[in-house]
Amino acid sequence: MREIKKVEEKETAVTLSRFGVRPLSHRVAIYQYLLGTKNHPTADTIYTELKPSLPSLSRTTVYNVLNHLCEKGAVRRVTIEDHESRFDADIRDHIHFKCSQCQQVFDLFEVNFPRLEIPEGFSATSVQVNIEGVCPHCKSGR
Ligand SMILES: [Zn+2]
Numbered sequence: 001m002r003e004i005k006k007v008e009e010k011e012t013a014v015t016l017s018r019f020g021v022r023p024l025s026h027r028v029a030i031y032q033y034l035l036g037t038k039n040h041p042t043a044d045t046i047y048t049e050l051k052p053s054l055p056s057l058s059r060t061t062v063y064n065v066l067n068h069l070c071e072k073g074a075v076r077r078v079t080i081e082d083h084e085s086r087f088d089a090d091i092r093d094h095i096h097f098k099c100s101q102c103q104q105v106f107d108l109f110e111v112n113f114p115r116l117e118i119p120e121g122f123s124a125t126s127v128q129v130n131i132e133g134v135c136p137h138c139k140s141g142r
């Protein structure tokens with residue numbers, strides 16, 4: 001068990017290096033957590049989840065690490081919430097669907113990501129497509 005975790009950590013560190021991120025321990029831990037979840041967690045959730053196993057972790061560190069990972073392109077900031085950002089380690093173009101009933105954020109890969117023609121002189125660095133609605137689970141009322 002312990003061995004498996006070590007290998008994963010090493011791979012995560014290598015991936016981070018490819019993004020030009022120095023794989024410091026907190027960065028590896030936060031990135032690894034994001035890779036292992038589909039929930040698009042907020043900085044607060046990440047902090048709460050990792051704190052027990054990383055007692056030296058502070059809220060500020062989590063925010064700083066997330067900003068750095070976003071700057072380097074390893075992680076995407078998902079601005080689907082008015083009050084706080086969520087984070088996603090899946091950097092492929094995809095659409096986010098937020099269910100207004102269960103509050104879950106789903107990844108939609110089956111929908112074509114739009115190609116946008118933007119006016120000359122503007123250069124886009126990222127495009128986000130967010131949809132709000134009701135997910136199949138809530139719709140069926142179960
Ligand atoms: Zn739902």
Ligand SMILES: [Zn+2]
Binds near residue numbers: 040088090094096107
């Ligand atoms: Zn996503």
